Amino acid sequence: MDNSEILMTKGVTKNFGDFTALNDVDFEMKDKEAVGIIGPNGAGKTTFLNIITGYYMPDKGNVFSEGKDITHLSPAKRVALKIARTFQLVHVFDNLSVFENVALAFFRHKEGKSLPLRIFSQSLSQPLIDEKVSEYLQIFELDHLIDEVVGNLPLGSKKRLELAMAFAADPKVLVLDEPFAGLGDQEINEIVGVLKRYTHNKTILIVEHKVSKLTEFVDRLAVMNEGEIIAYGGCQETLNNPEVRRCYWKV
Amino acid sequence: MNIDLLLPAIFFGLSVSGILFLVSLGISIGFGLMRIINMEQMVYYTFGAYMAYTMVSATGSFLLGIIAGILVAAFLGFLVETQLLRRVYGKELMFTMVVTFSVFLIGIGIIQYTWGLDPKPVSSPFHTMIPILGVQMPLYRLFIIAIAFVVYVLIQLMLNKTIIGKAIRAGIENPDQVQGLGINIRRIFTVTFVVASGLAGLGGSLNAPLTMTGPYMGFDMLLFAFITVILGGLGSIKGTLVSALIMGQVISVGGTIWSPLAFVAPFIVMFCVILWRPTGLFGVTGKAFGFQE
Amino acid sequence: MNRILKVSYGPALLVFLILMARFTFPNKMTFIIELAIFSIYVMGNNILYGYLGMVSFGQPFYLGVGAYATAIFLAHVGTNPLVGMLLSLLMGLVVGLILGPAFIRLRGDYFALINAATCAIGMFTIEKLLLPITRGDDGLWYRARMSQIPFVDIRMPDKFFLFALAIFLIVLILYNFMDKSALGSSFRAIRVNESKMKFLGYDTFKIRWIGFTLASILSALSGSLYAINFGFVNPSLAEPHRAAEVLVATLIGGAGTVFGPFFGTLAFLGIKDLVSQYIAHWELAVGILTLLVLFRFSKGIWGNTEAIMNEKFGKKRNRSVKKLLTDKAAT
Ligand SMILES: Nc1ncnc2c1ncn2[C@@H]1O[C@H](COP(=O)(O)OP(=O)(O)O)[C@@H](O)[C@H]1O
Ligand SMILES: [Mg+2]
Secondary structure, three states: OOEEEEEEEEEEEEEOOOOOEEEEEEEEEEEEOOEEEOOOOOOOHHHHHHHHHHHHOEEEEEEOOOOOOOOOOOOOHHOOOEEEEOOOOOOOOOOEHHHHHHHHOOOOOOOHHHHHHHHHEEEEHHHHHHHHHHHHHOOOOEEEEEEEEEOOHHHHHHHHHHHHHHHHHOEEEEEEEEOOOOOOOHHHHHHHHHHHHHHHOOEEEEEEHHHHHOOOOOOOEEEEEEEEEEEEEHHHHHHHHHHHHHHHOOO | HHHHHHHHHHHHHHHHHHHHHHHHHHHHHHHHOOOOOEEEOHHHHHHHHHHHHHHHHHHHHHHHHHHHHHHHHHHHHHHHHHHEEEEOOOOOOOHHHHHHHHHHHHHHHHHHHHHHOOEOOOOOOOOEEEEEEEEEEEEHHHHHHHHHHHHHHHHHHHHHHOHHHHHHHHHHHOOHHHHHEEEEEEHHHHHHHHHHHHHHHHHHHHHOOOOOOOOOOHHHHHHHHHHHHHOOOOOOHHHHHHHHHHHHHHHHHHHHOOOOOOHHHHHHHHHHHHHOOOOOOOOOOOOOOEOOO | HHHHHHHHHHHHOOOOOHHHHHHHHHHHHHHHHHHHHHHHHHHHHHHHHOOOOOOOOOHHHHHHHHHHHHHHHHHHHHOOOOHHHHHHHHHHHHHHHHHHHHOOOOOOHHHHHHHHHHHHHHHHHHHOOHHHHHOOOOOOOOHHOOOOOOOOOOOHEEEEEHHHHHHHHHHHHHHHHHEEEEHHHHHHHHOHHHHHHHOOOOOOOHHHHHHHHHHHHHHHHHHHHHHHHHHOOOOHHHHHHHHHHHHHHHHHHHOOOOOOOHHHHHHHHHHHHHHEEEEOOOOHHHHHHHHHHHHHHOHHHHHHHHHHHHHHOOOOOHHHHHHHHHHHHOO
């Protein structure tokens, strides 16, 4: 097996009852590559990310990272392998401050294997954490909100916060589920700007509907439909694929 | 244990089952239909018992006691549902649990205030013994078994034959759909709740001659009722009946073997069921009431 | 060291105020002793309910474990109350570690109820099965057997008061330390979104296990102090019925705060004390108060006080980060 594949799935199948959400999906991406996944609603994109990040176990098939079979690893263990994600429906801690949200993400990365002991003894406000968290807050323009309780923030800020948390874990692989959904053009462009900066610096797997934004920075594009990847390749090539035009653009 | 004791214990257990069935229904349906944990059901039960006491001492008629027990309990249920519970539908399960528990405490307080702390004895309306299979059984216990059975049949008829009953069933199976159908879900909730609390009141008044009627009588019953409901699977009426039948025997036969078992055996059952079969025997609403993921 | 100091100011001030109260109202000493002891019990439950959002209807069991560990030791084995206390802490740890994994994987409602069952079964074991050791309902008496410990003779009520208060102070400082540590934040985060915590790489099962065990230890410590204070223990201390008390106190004081348990206990015991002087039952008053807190003042006594203070004096959190940010902006 070629070890350079940072993510690979082989024959991944997932059923919900009699409904097959993913059907025999093979997928791979190279280290430091940026790949976009598009597809109609209900195509199985979120389910696919859920399987990659360990939210679900597949019914059949395997998930590999750098040649290692991670199919049965818990989500937390996959984070230890430096795979971080965001959710389509924003997942943040509403009762904590913006600072604490990002600090928790960074703290996990910082402590690594010594976490079990240091979680008792360490506080989240210490120089190194302050330094790093303020960096990520600035990148996502959240620095003025540092003390706000997250529950009171608008969706746009929460989405950026979740991205900041994913980046704060300093992952090798970033898995993003519709990070632009529900945002205005201005906000989207800002996030695209950040993602562009990190392209080819981290591996990025992103599910999004806004194809025009994706093509600005992804290397390859995959199209999902009814639980299968129907096309996967360079952006233009994929978008011109006749089957894609039929299923996705309904042409 | 000798067989002469076993048969009476089984009959005895059946009457315990009758009471358990009546008081557990409200909790079971409250979860199945409204997605709340209503610990205050035991207030209605306690009030039912106290109404029996009050009516028997005032008029000497136990029948009046039962009727008053049902009516007062149903009215209290109506008050609590329309004034308070409506505000907690859709909230976190734990929140509903704590809110209804506070109502339970308030109910206990009102009872203490009205009737004092001393237990009130209520004498049984009939003392006749009836021989069954060579065992002398108190008629009163048979009476309870009969009433519980009639209630079960009536509820099944209501659920299967009336429109509101069908709506309730649909609601238990799929709460979102009922609203989609445009049925006034509030009214369904209120009606269901009033019926359930009336039945808890009936259970209380029927149980009054068998236990000591006191302000804290609801506490023991609360835990027993929860065991029944969990064993039966929440939201299942048939399940509640079957588990009430089982729990009645556990309490009664267990108590015959060694009297402290009457109290602790149900908890051992609860402990085992939660750890090993948390969906209950029937597991109808297993997906709603089970493990975290 | 600096951090230890930082988390000590608040608790020290509170304990100072308690000391003042003790000398202002000398006849309230018994009440204040119970206040300190019960607060520790409520602090345990607050980790479960306030920080982690888990309702337990069986906390009296863990209190009972601690009380009986000390009582059995003092009645049958040794005479040193401190050894009894250590034993209780150990029992709290062991019970928490053993029961934790089985219980915390359950969903909220089941967690509440299995604790109730555990309490009923546990107290039954103590009362009936261990009758020869615990003397069942009659209770264990060992006041006369307790020996003196160095420095303070805790067999004297006014000395025990100081001892209990010292323990309370230490516990409160550690509690405040926990609140400000990564563990405290993790607890709060798990409460609202456990799944996200997993996807940040935290083993949430272990964190909740830690919380459960800490709650068990604190309850056991409280039980042990009760046992030493009374010189006598019987099963009524830990009846399953009493599960409501600790929950209610947690809620009223302010769930998930450091000082909430103390103020909740103050309100709860105060009401019990006051009300029972006049009408002999507390359920009505406490029930109404709880509903009020649930619907109007969801942060409880201390939570709301804290919010008002934050409003008045401005939030002082994250000063260091803000300074960093302004420095960066300047360059
Ligand atoms: N937990 C679940 N249980 C049942 N069906 C599910 C579950 N998650 C997703 N599905 C179904 O799987 C299909 C794919 O869903 P999803 O992966 O969310 O699609 P997408 O993200 O592409 O819009 C949908 O039809 C959805 O209804
Ligand atoms: Mg999706």
